[in-house]
Amino acid sequence: MMIIEFILIFGVLLFVHEFGHFIFAKLFKINVEEFGFGFPPRLLKIGKFRETEITLNWIPFGAFVRLSGENDPEVKGGFGDSSIIARFMTLIGGPLFNLILGVVLFATIFMRVGIPDLKSVEVYGVNAGSPAEIAGITSGEIILEVNGISITSTEQLSQLVAQNRGSEITMKLISPAGVEKVITTTPRAEAPPGEGYLGVTLVNPYKDASVFEALPYAFRATGSYAVQLLALPGQLIRGSISAEEARPVGPVGIYSIYSQARERDESNAGSANPEDQLNTLLILAIISVALGFTNLLPIPALDGGRLILLLPEIFLRKKVPAKVENIINMVGFAALIALMVIITTMDIINPIVMP
Numbered sequence: 001m002m003i004i005e006f007i008l009i010f011g012v013l014l015f016v017h018e019f020g021h022f023i024f025a026k027l028f029k030i031n032v033e034e035f036g037f038g039f040p041p042r043l044l045k046i047g048k049f050r051e052t053e054i055t056l057n058w059i060p061f062g063a064f065v066r067l068s069g070e071n072d073p074e075v076k077g078g079f080g081d082s083s084i085i086a087r088f089m090t091l092i093g094g095p096l097f098n099l100i101l102g103v104v105l106f107a108t109i110f111m112r113v114g115i116p117d118l119k120s121v122e123v124y125g126v127n128a129g130s131p132a133e134i135a136g137i138t139s140g141e142i143i144l145e146v147n148g149i150s151i152t153s154t155e156q157l158s159q160l161v162a163q164n165r166g167s168e169i170t171m172k173l174i175s176p177a178g179v180e181k182v183i184t185t186t187p188r189a190e191a192p193p194g195e196g197y198l199g200v201t202l203v204n205p206y207k208d209a210s211v212f213e214a215l216p217y218a219f220r221a222t223g224s225y226a227v228q229l230l231a232l233p234g235q236l237i238r239g240s241i242s243a244e245e246a247r248p249v250g251p252v253g254i255y256s257i258y259s260q261a262r263e264r265d266e267s268n269a270g271s272a273n274p275e276d277q278l279n280t281l282l283i284l285a286i287i288s289v290a291l292g293f294t295n296l297l298p299i300p301a302l303d304g305g306r307l308i309l310l311l312p313e314i315f316l317r318k319k320v321p322a323k324v325e326n327i328i329n330m331v332g333f334a335a336l337i338a339l340m341v342i343i344t345t346m347d348i349i350n351p352i353v354m355p
Helices: 002-027 082-113 131-135 154-163 213-239 250-268 279-294 303-307 311-316 320-348
Strands: 032-049 050-069 124-127 141-145 169-174 180-185 200-203
Touching: 002 082, 002 200, 002 250, 002 279, 050 303, 082 213, 082 279, 082 303, 124 131, 124 141, 124 303, 154 200, 180 250, 180 320, 213 279, 250 320, 279 303
Parallel strands: none
Antiparallel strands: 032 050, 124 200, 141 169, 169 180
């Protein structure tokens, strides 16, 4: 059942990719001959949307779009006959939709776990023997005031404590249960290595987020994972990460990661912490972002490789001959299949283990 579930869910990610190509092709009036659910051979024809046949295929994994004149610029109204902007946007539409899906999934996660309340300061940890511990400050409490001054950020609190080191201060705090208390304590004049004057670790507590509040964080998370992917080759060359950590994964490896995430969510079903039950959603968000950027790599047969073939036309006003482009894509596709066989073999021999 886990395998069937994975095939269906991963198929949705691939469907979103192909739907992006379909939408942009339609927007730029490129004829789409077929939009297929699953992969051929064809099982049946579901219906027709304008000139596009909607089909159901035997291999229940993702979807595909067959554009008119994709490999023949002589076909009127086809892909090869369309403007360079239309071809560029149609090619980039698939990866773009994967990135949009990544943003949606990350936004869902932030709406579940909340977003940092940057105007509140929570005590995350208390050092043993510190002034904070002696005064009775405990983890989870929110610091409301210091010497009657309302606390609105961790930076402000740190500055106030530093200004009063060696002198007694009054602090108002509130517990997770809503109980307020006022304590007095004296920050140390000199802080021990690795500790502050008060001896506490501070964080911003999380608060409930609406979709509009979650979206900026979702965009940042998507961008962060995209930057990590782009930085992998440089990190590998510098030796800051190992070859094992940077290894590519295929469908078998992705299934292994997905199944481990699902098992963690199931084992944490009774946890009061929402983060403990969002491993699967996080993995799907990361996979969607990875699919988007992987397809933009300048490899023949991928969207990125086909975008590269548009460059001579953009800068030199000279189109790559259709025969040459087809040969490059065929060779690239064969190389891609060979690479996938190698990656899948590695995934089987040396299974991925989530940290």
